[in-house]
Amino acid sequence: xxxxxxxxxxxxxxxxxxxxxxxxxxxxxxxxxxxxxxxxxxxxxxxxxxxxxxxxxxxxxxxxxx
Amino acid sequence: xxxxxxxxxxxxxxxxxxxxxxxxxxxxxxxxxxxxxxxxxxxxxxxxxxxxxxxxxxxxxxxxxx
Amino acid sequence: xxxxxxxxxxxxxxxxxxxxxxxxxxxxxxxxxxxxxxxxxxxxxxxxxxxxxxxxxxxxxxxxxx
Amino acid sequence: xxxxxxxxxxxxxxxxxxxxxxxxxxxxxxxxxxxxxxxxxxxxxxxxxxxxxxxxxxxxxxxxxx
Amino acid sequence: xxxxxxxxxxxxxxxxxxxxxxxxxxxxxxxxxxxxxxxxxxxxxxxxxxxxxxxxxxxxxxxxxx
Amino acid sequence: xxxxxxxxxxxxxxxxxxxxxxxxxxxxxxxxxxxxxxxxxxxxxxxxxxxxxxxxxxxxxxxxxx
Numbered sequence: 001x002x003x004x005x006x007x008x009x010x011x012x013x014x015x016x017x018x019x020x021x022x023x024x025x026x027x028x029x030x031x032x033x034x035x036x037x038x039x040x041x042x043x044x045x046x047x048x049x050x051x052x053x054x055x056x057x058x059x060x061x062x063x064x065x066x
Numbered sequence: 067x068x069x070x071x072x073x074x075x076x077x078x079x080x081x082x083x084x085x086x087x088x089x090x091x092x093x094x095x096x097x098x099x100x101x102x103x104x105x106x107x108x109x110x111x112x113x114x115x116x117x118x119x120x121x122x123x124x125x126x127x128x129x130x131x132x
Numbered sequence: 133x134x135x136x137x138x139x140x141x142x143x144x145x146x147x148x149x150x151x152x153x154x155x156x157x158x159x160x161x162x163x164x165x166x167x168x169x170x171x172x173x174x175x176x177x178x179x180x181x182x183x184x185x186x187x188x189x190x191x192x193x194x195x196x197x198x
Numbered sequence: 199x200x201x202x203x204x205x206x207x208x209x210x211x212x213x214x215x216x217x218x219x220x221x222x223x224x225x226x227x228x229x230x231x232x233x234x235x236x237x238x239x240x241x242x243x244x245x246x247x248x249x250x251x252x253x254x255x256x257x258x259x260x261x262x263x264x
Numbered sequence: 265x266x267x268x269x270x271x272x273x274x275x276x277x278x279x280x281x282x283x284x285x286x287x288x289x290x291x292x293x294x295x296x297x298x299x300x301x302x303x304x305x306x307x308x309x310x311x312x313x314x315x316x317x318x319x320x321x322x323x324x325x326x327x328x329x330x
Numbered sequence: 331x332x333x334x335x336x337x338x339x340x341x342x343x344x345x346x347x348x349x350x351x352x353x354x355x356x357x358x359x360x361x362x363x364x365x366x367x368x369x370x371x372x373x374x375x376x377x378x379x380x381x382x383x384x385x386x387x388x389x390x391x392x393x394x395x396x
Contacts, residue, residue, distance in 0.1 A: 002272045004268065004269070006267075007267040008293070008297065017296050019123075019127070021292065021293075021296055022122060022123065023119075023122050024292040026119065028285065028288040028289060033285075035272075039173065040121060041171065043073060043117065047243075051242040052241055052265070053219075053223075053239065053240035053241075054238070055303075056225070059265070068138060068140045068141075069138075069139040072161070083164050084256065087161075088255065088256055089251075089255075095138070098152045105186055106252070107251065108250070109333065110251075111245075112249065120133055147322075154317030174317035175271060175317075177309075177311075185356065186369070186372075187368055189352065189353075190349055199389070202334065204359070219358065219362055223358060230351055231343060237385075239303065252369055279388075283391070287383075289383075290383065290386035301385045305383065307377055309381070
């Protein structure tokens with residue numbers, strides 16, 4: 001029954017990678033807390049690099065400097 | 067003043083249905099807790115079926131199997 | 133399968149009122165979008181009035197002025 | 199290390215304005231709480247006006263009436 | 265730089281289990297997407313069973329029936 | 331009408347500091363985007379240091395090592 005929300009920047013995660021995140025997060029809750037996976041929800045948000053900031057700069061800016 | 071966030075899969079909810087969710091969620095808080103609706107916010111997030119997992123599978127996969 | 137998060141100030145909502153919010157939010161998604169309620173999650177967050185602001189003031193302050 | 203999430207309606211915020219929100223929110227946490235900005239995250243969500251409700255009406259409707 | 269939020273019911277997860285959730289979620293993002301863990305945040309919310317609903321019932325009620 | 335959520339670790343932020351966060355976040359949205367503050371909500375979540383992870387370790391652990 002847990003709910004997991006994963007926020008990443010929108011930089012080309014594939015359908016397969018997102019399926020792996022869903023499987024991995026579900027398995028983690030089953031393994032660590034013995035949760036029933038039946039109604040265990042995982043929601044992945046992909047956020048534009050203009051809309052994600054670290055240490056006061058957008059990821060768009062950080063990528064340019066890197 | 068409450069804040070309600072509704073997350074659904076992006077599968078064609080119409081503008082009218084989203085208006086009904088906004089009205090219904092607002093009315094629920096007014097009815098049950100007597101809240102003033104003036105600054106009562108409702109935000110609906112529509113999530114791609116690749117990005118939503120239940121019981122370890124993406125909704126995209128679950129729809130194929132159904 | 134939807135997920136609903138309701139944030140209210142922590143001001144004495146009873147167990148019965150919270151049950152009514154859970155039922156009402158679930159029914160709303162069933163009625164408007166025909167969702168299966170089986171893995172429909174509702175999470176209620178009760179937030180201290182010091183930690184909730186409207187129009188730049190905490191609810192604690194607003195309650196004093198009212 | 200704090201995490202700040204800013205939700206606004208999707209009505210044309212520019213890249214520069216979003217950069218200002220990231221800088222301002224980061225600086226606020228540094229100024230008020232003395233937080234180290236290094237792993238301070240800011241995520242901006244831009245929400246369709248059909249999907250945002252105030253006082254029971256979508257912002258799309260409210261804009262028409264204004 | 266990703267952000268992971270894990271919501272579970274407040275039913276006695278230990279400090280060690282929460283550490284395992286933090287490690288596991290961090291490793292998942294490193295393994296699947298090659299993310300740098302440096303500013304990778306994980307936040308665990310423990311929610312009262314009265315405040316968590318599944319299929320229209322609070323977990324408090326569901327535990328009684330089980 | 332925007333909604334701002336600030337998550338910090340629960341390490342003694344005072345009522346005054348939280349009021350400053352509410353004022354500052356509200357002013358930021360007014361200054362940058364010209365938003366009407368009337369129904370502008372700010373919610374501060376204070377998270378136990380056991381429940382907050384950075385780079386795979388809980389803040390509780392990181393504080394011990396510091």
